[in-house]
Amino acid sequence: MAEKITNKISIKFKLAEGAALPEYKTTGAAGADICSNEDCSIDPNNWKMVSTGVFPEIPENFEIQVRSRSGLAAKNGVFVLNSPGTVDSDYRGEIKVILANMSDKPFEIRKGDRIAQLVVSPVQQANFEIVSDISETERSAGGFGSTGIR
Numbered sequence: 001m002a003e004k005i006t007n008k009i010s011i012k013f014k015l016a017e018g019a020a021l022p023e024y025k026t027t028g029a030a031g032a033d034i035c036s037n038e039d040c041s042i043d044p045n046n047w048k049m050v051s052t053g054v055f056p057e058i059p060e061n062f063e064i065q066v067r068s069r070s071g072l073a074a075k076n077g078v079f080v081l082n083s084p085g086t087v088d089s090d091y092r093g094e095i096k097v098i099l100a101n102m103s104d105k106p107f108e109i110r111k112g113d114r115i116a117q118l119v120v121s122p123v124q125q126a127n128f129e130i131v132s133d134i135s136e137t138e139r140s141a142g143g144f145g146s147t148g149i150r
Contacts, residue, residue, distance in 0.1 A: 011064070011120065012057040016094070018111065019053025022118050031067060031117030034095065036109045042101040047081050049096045050115055058089040058120075065119040066097055072115070077103035080116050089123070 013021060022032035037053030058064055066085035073079040081100040097116045101107045109115060139146070 009059055009062060009120065011059070011062075014055040014057075016051075016053030016055070020112065022054065031119045033069070033114040034066075034097065034116050034118050036097075036111055036113045036115045038109070039111050040109050042078065042099055042107045042109070044101055044104050044106065047098055047100040049098050050109060052095050052097060052115075054095045055092060056087060056095060057092065058087065060089050061123050062089055063087060063121055063123050064095075065121055066095065067117050067119055069114060069117055076107055077101060078107050084119070087118075 015021065016037060019037045020035045022034045024032045034052050034054060036050050038051045040048060040050060042048045056064060064087040066080055066087065068079040068083050078099055078101050081098040087095055099115060
C-alpha cells in the first residue's frame with residue numbers, strides 16, 4: 001500500500017456495506033484503484049454498470065475521472081466504456097463503472113476485484129460567448145487526419 005500523501009486535497013467517501021475505499025497501489029500512481037462491490041458477469045461484446053458502493057464528496061473545482069485499468073484492457077479486453085468518465089464535484093451518488101467486454105468470452109467480476117482507476121483533476125469552467133469570426137491558424141479547420149501519420 002502506498003503511503004498517505006498529506007499535502008494534497010482530501011476527498012471524503014461514504015461506503016456501502018462491504019465496499020472498499022479507493023487506493024493508490026504505488027507511491028507514483030496517478031490513479032487510485034476502485035473495486036467492484038458486487039459479483040457479476042459481462043457477456044462478450046456487451047457492457048454493464050458495475051456497483052462500487054462508493055459515494056464521493058469531491059471538493060469544488062475538482063473532478064474524478066474514471067479510467068480503464070491497462071491490465072484488464074490488455075489481458076481481457078475489458079475497459080471503461082465512457083473513458084474517462086467524469087464524476088462532478090456536486091454529485092453525491094454512487095460511483096458506478098460502465099465496463100465493456102470486447103473479448104469472445106464472458107468476463108467474471110467478483111466483489112473486491114479492482115475494476116477501474118480514479119484520477120483526481122482540477123476543473124476550470126469557461127465563459128462561452130458568441131462571436132462573428134474566430135482567428136485563423138496554420139491548421140485552421142483541418143481535422144481527422146489532416147496532419148497525416150508521419
